[in-house]
Amino acid sequence: MARNPYLLAADNPEGLISLLREDASLASGQDEHGYSLVHAAASYNHLDLLRTLIREFNVPVDLKDEDGETALFVVETVEAARVLVEELGLDARLQNEEGQMAKEKIEAEADWPAVAEYLQSLDAGSSSSTNGTANGVTSGGMELPPVPEGLSVTMGTMNEAEADTQLPDPEFRRRIEELAAREDFQTPEGQAELRRLVEEAVGGEGLSEERSVRPRQD
Known part of the structure; x- marks a missing residue:
């Protein structure tokens, strides 16, 4: 029986990496709602899997689901958000279909205040660097x-x-x-x-x- 990559992303990230090395085409797959393994890895805070998907299997870090949301919209930890933005280069300003950035949606839902605070700090840092010329x-x-x-x-x-x-x-x-x-x-x-x-x-x-x-x- 074929192993479900989304279940592996939740419970067995090492097993998923092994599966992907057998069939790399699975790496950039998305389900009927556009949910991807990148979204899953970020949501479950499997950071090594997240890095492997982007760096080894070349999955676009800005892959969006049916709502136009990147993996940054589903993170639950500051560590996952930092890996996406600072290590893997995801633009935190990307908006979903409703015109929201990840920081706005996460702040509105109020489930992960530390993540919202981190994302807000990115703007504060960019506006104060080198006399307002950070980016x-x-x-x-x-x-x-x-x-x-x-x-x-x-x-x-x-x-x-x-x-x-x-x-x-x-x-x-x-x-x-x-x-x-x-x-x-x-x-x-x-x-x-x-x-x-x-x-x-x-x-x-x-x-x-x-x-x-x-x-x-x-």
Whole structure:
């Protein structure tokens, strides 16, 4: 009789890993509701299984169920949330079909307050790092999306007169804010469009050269 991978994910993660090495096609499978082994491993706090699914079997860490929810929506421990976000690179800002991020749903349900607190702390940390430029670049009061891969940014200072000439063009502001709000922003296509916008903003030059973004000096 065939072993049920979802039961193994709950009760016997080592047995599931052995099964997957016999049939790797099972790793990225989803049931009729879109529930995956990644969701199960995160929910049951089987962290080694979770890492193995993503790293060894290349299952997308942002796999979603029928409600548009990633594994982060079903975690019950801070440890599982941290592995997903900090080790495996899952974007904690991804939303479900109702427009909720994991932190919002978990906080509303109030079952796992420590997880909700951890997810809230991610935003607090990003907003306070390097004068508000932890994941993006702040220019003239506008917080830009994360810098695309391949672009190097250095921070310095300039006097107020110089800074006034560096305020973002209103049209560029509008276009980049529209792009950041799109559902496909984190996809390769969205990031490629962001790259094109940044290239245009710096004069159309290649991204291989280092750029300097200088905030206003108080």
